[in-house]
Amino acid sequence: MAFLYIYGFLFTFVSCALAVKDTCVKTSSCVCLFPNGTGIDLSPAVSTSFYSAQIYDVKMNGSQYEMITYYYHPCYDVKINVTDQQAQSTCTDPLSICRHVDTMKLANATAKTFVMDNGTYDFMGKTNNSKFSDEGDSIIYSNGPSDTIVLLQCAQTENQLQVYSIMEPNKIVLAFYSRDACLKLLEEGGRSFGSTLLIIFFSFLIFYLVLGICTKKFLMGATGIEVIPNLGFWSELPNLVKDGWLFMSNGFKLPPRASGQTVSPDPNSYDSI
Incomplete structure (x- = not known):
């Protein structure tokens, strides 16, 4: 029996x-490839400058405001230009993702005046610590216990970066809109x-x-x-x-x-x- x-x-x-599922295998920091020859290639989206996206966050019942700017450079790491030399920064080495936070705190509630600090620059990820998702629709940048995820959004528009989600502090999600994020035939695929x-x-x-x-x-x-x-x-x-x-x-x-x-x-x- x-x-x-x-x-x-x-x-x-x-x-x-x-029923084994095909995955998009990373062949370089810019490219991932499926077995049938289709894949994602972000090489044409490389720019001499960082792509950026801004959001505003209100904290402490309106007594504190944060202006947060995310900078993203696909494919390879470059050094970001820190404009305020007084700002605290962990973005001193070449990188792919950096976050700049300017904080305004309420100084006088009666006069409703605020003071702005020198800001901080936070390291968020490097190319050599990145990987494509199995579906090829995102790139995950590892940063210690945290991850920064860049969603690759196929769009027939100018390349642009947007903030998708900051709900999980240890898993910030950005969205990169580009025609180069579209799935296309990269080479003649094998079986x-x-x-x-x-x-x-x-x-x-x-x-x-x-x-x-x-x-x-x-x-x-x-x-x-x-x-x-x-x-x-x-x-x-x-x-x-x-x-x-x-x-x-x-x-x-x-x-x-x-x-x-x-x-x-x-x-x-x-x-x-």
Whole structure:
């Protein structure tokens, strides 16, 4: 009985393997490529300056305002020009993403006057610590425990950067709109891994059926539906798949038997197998 469970499990495993999803593999800091030759190439979007996007954030019931500017340079790292030499900065080395925060604090509630600090420049990511998502629709820049995500938005407009979400402080999300963020054919693609598995699987299946039918028909004299090799197995295949899935879900153990009088041998024992 156990070998039937194993047959069903193997068939389920092969079915899952055939559904392998193609991923966009990073080939350079600008390019990721799918097995079929399509992919994303941001090289044409490279500029001599940073792309920027600004948002305003109100804090402490209106007694503090922050003007936040994100700077983004795709493909390779460059050094950002810090205009205020008094500002605190961790963006001193070449990088891809930097955040500049200017803070205005309420100085006099009656006169409603504010004072602005010197601002801060915060490092947000470098190219050599980046990776494309499996779908190729974003680039993730690692920064210690934090990540900065740049969504690649296909748009037939001038290249522009926008702030998508700052709800999670450890996962800032920006959106880069560009025609270079569109999926396009980059090179003649080879056969995907899933396609290769399918070809191998169906080639073996056809060979097995042809050889089995010829053997049963000409050597064993079978006729009609009986020429199908291992007919009993194929008739039971749906149940085998079900049993294989249950066998795997149960931690590769036989399902528990109902309580009652024990028969000889025990159905759960090795002898029953």
